[in-house]
Amino acid sequence: MAKIELTCGDILALRGDALVCPAHKHLICGRGLSAQVYERGGAALAAACDLQPECAVGEARITRAYGLPVKFLLHTVTPQWSSGDQWGAQSLVQLRRCYESALALARQKGLKRLLFPALGAGTNRFPHTIAAHQALEVLHAQAGDFDKLTVCLHTPTALGDWRRVEKRFFGA
Template sequence: MTQIELTWGDILTMGGDALVCPAHKYLIRGRGLSAQIYAHCGTQLTPQCTRQRACPVGEARLTKAYDLPVDYLLHTVTPQWSSGDQWGSQAIVQLRCCYESVLKLAEQRGCKKILFPALGAGTNRFPHEIAAHQGLAVLRSYAASFERLTVCLHSPTALAQWQKIERRFYGPH
């Protein structure tokens, strides 16, 4: 059975087949985790990213992971949270598409161990409760195709929020 693991720490030090990178639509160096990934990979990543076609919100692209303990980066452009206004439901659908696109691309490439940050919950400001509910729903629906799906949060507080959502909607592991 596939393990969906929730943890916190430095995602850039964790091993696996692929790491999900929140991306800018042109796969240029972004903010937050994207900036950290680009800094870690050095100048090798930029040329590969510039050869990719633009990546609309909700889609995914694959590159090598240069100097990270994974083989690939799965870039996905997450939606901006708009405080639950009239565009909030569209952003939620787009966030689900990010997870689905990444998992489909990982499956096509034969990746079995995927590392996820809390997509959308960083610089794009999705509340962790919403990001967790959407992310866990999609991860659970695709879990049978993978050995391990890890969501690495940036703090113990974020981890506790994701664990609370997991217990509330999906029960204990």
């Protein structure tokens, strides 16, 4: 079974087969991590993304990872956090689908070492504890198909949230 690693730092400095990147539905430069990835990938990444079909929330697309220490980028469109209102359940399902789609695409391409940010917890404002529960449930269920799944958080506080969720619900 794959090791699931929770860490804190610069995800763009880590090595793996693929980086899962939050994306805009047209795979254009977005905000946050997406903007950093596009800055490093430059015109080659933008051209590769132009060739991809539109990506709905929860789906994933793959491109080469120009200028990054990984081979591929798995782009996935994350939902907006709706603050737990009447659409909150749909956002949770969509967030889970982001992880499922990225893992399915990685499995299809034979990618074994994946890097994940806290999908949805950045500019889309999911609380880390909620994002962590959705992510870790999917990652733990599918870990056997991979060598290593790394979730890299921006802050020690976020890392603490994810570790508490993992310990409480997954016994790690």
